[in-house]
Amino acid sequence: MVKFFLWKAANELLPTKRNLFYRKIVENPLCPICFRDEESVIHALWKCPAANDVWANGLSGIHKWKREGVDLLTLRGKMMKVLEKAKLEEAAVILRKVWQRRNTFVFYNRLTCPRRLLSTAIETLEDFKKENGRVITEDQQAIVLVNKSKWVRPAADFVKVNWDASLDLKNRRMGMEIISRNEEGEALLGVCDSRMNV
Numbered sequence: 001m002v003k004f005f006l007w008k009a010a011n012e013l014l015p016t017k018r019n020l021f022y023r024k025i026v027e028n029p030l031c032p033i034c035f036r037d038e039e040s041v042i043h044a045l046w047k048c049p050a051a052n053d054v055w056a057n058g059l060s061g062i063h064k065w066k067r068e069g070v071d072l073l074t075l076r077g078k079m080m081k082v083l084e085k086a087k088l089e090e091a092a093v094i095l096r097k098v099w100q101r102r103n104t105f106v107f108y109n110r111l112t113c114p115r116r117l118l119s120t121a122i123e124t125l126e127d128f129k130k131e132n133g134r135v136i137t138e139d140q141q142a143i144v145l146v147n148k149s150k151w152v153r154p155a156a157d158f159v160k161v162n163w164d165a166s167l168d169l170k171n172r173r174m175g176m177e178i179i180s181r182n183e184e185g186e187a188l189l190g191v192c193d194s195r196m197n198v
């Protein structure tokens, strides 16, 4: 899920205000948290003062990096050069958590404490590693097989919609992601959302 999130972020497929504005879904491209700038993906995940609050408390190798003049690919490339593998994974989880924090603000008008976000990021990563370390059951093997299936383009003039959902049983949360693509494989729309108390 984190990899898919990074892929969407790098391809400007997150439903930021800027993206929704250019698709004529909202009337204002400004960041819903700081109102200082258009809410692009890099703004939401890195440049916004709200994201900055998280990163300033976060990974020691990168917490003092400049916020300006970067795009997500440059940022990720720089992280890959500087951070060891475990910290790089942590940075990826934090990026996703920063986006989820932004969503919680937009939908519930609540801004999670940065330190709490960082501790849940580490928990998420540890849970994920534990899950990965377990023996694969038959059910999980079936999931692996499904995941290996290749995306097949739709017929001309048709749009294919793929979706994915994940459940965090411990915290009773659910995440959903939907992407629609045309026959060329071009993404037309990508949306994601999360639900609490599932």
Ligand SMILES: [Zn+2]
Binding pocket: 031, 032, 033, 034, 035, 036, 037, 043, 047, 048, 049, 050
């Ligand atoms: Zn902002």
